[in-house]
Amino acid sequence: MSISIHQLSKRFGHQDVLKEVSFQANPGQVLGFLGPNGAGKSTTMKILTGYLAADAGEVLINGIAVNKHPREVSKLIGYLPEHNPLYPDMYIAEFLSFMGGLYQMKGQFLKERIQKVMEQCGLMAERGKKIGLLSKGYKQRVGLAKSLLHEPEIIILDEPTSGLDPNQLSEIRQLIRQVSQDKTLILSTHIMQEVEALCDKVVIIHKGRIVAQDLLRHLKSTQDDSQLIFETEEEIQPDWLEGMAYSHFAHSKPGRMEFVCKDPKKLRQELLGMVQRRNLNLISIRQEEKNLESVFYRLTQN
Helix, strand or coil: CCEEEEEEEEEECCEEEEEEEEEEECCCCEEEEECCCCCCHHHHHHHHCCCCCCCEEEEEECCEECCCCHHHHHCCEEEECCCCCCCCCCEHHHHHHHHHHHCCCCHHHHHHHHHHHHHHCCCHHHCCCEHHHCCHHHHHHHHHHHHHCCCCCEEEEECCCCCCCHHHHHHHHHHHHHHCCCCEEEEEECCHHHHHHHCCEEEEEECCEEEEEEEHHHHHHCCCCEEEEEEECCCCCHHHHCCCCCCEEEEEECCEEEEEECCHHHHHHHHHHHHHHCCCCEEEEEEECCCHHHHHHHHHCC
16 A cells, blocks of 8 residues: 655745655555654654645545545554653553544454554553553553554554664564564654664655655665774874864764765875874774765755
8 A cells, every 4th residue: 555745845834844745655665754853754744644734735545635535544544653642541451442442443353453463562561551650662562552453554653763772672673674564664763773774765854855765775875975983992082183084973972983985095094194193092994884874964964
């Protein structure tokens, strides 16, 4: 079941939040919707799911216009918004039963679906707890279970890993991979590692406009910049690097810097010269495979 977005525009007051946004998501494909904070990701997700009306353009779910048939479309979509709305005083199964009732699910079928999604989302060990007593990771699991409950063909996840610790991140990633196998899934995030770990296709939005969309492997292969990682035992002072042949830092912390550059050979020579001049203890200097981060920075730095 495909999602087609055509020339979507939205304005809040005097601010254009979305400007003629167009892209498509296809069955069996995880689409990463990537952009900086405030780029228009959540607004787009709300329009896709019918929570918000666009000023112009249209969204088609398997050919059905969201704005004309919102109830019909809502049955096809499972949505986990950025701020996961839960009822903390309810038990997990109680909450899922309540949500199932909103989809007019009932009886044995509803009981079986609650059991299925609780098992699928790894919630059985916590089934005796109220939602308010769950960890952030388990609350995200409850939100995902709710979005899967009515067996939708399309899953839309808005910042599903925000605020999770590394163990919770790994668990939610694995869960997303499992549920995406036979669904059309859109993952909205500003975390590039999430996109590289989970997505087949990438759409990058910046200041309300689409600045790139392609398969992830194609997007990474078309960039010109390289990444060089430089580590020393000493803390590196920024003024030591003035005039060197790099575009920007991808990451920076004491003793380690990740440079994005067009000429890694020249930058390597300059860094080795600095090591000799300042008598530093070099740990490593190596070139990394081109990644999405440098593509993202190049497209969204202005």
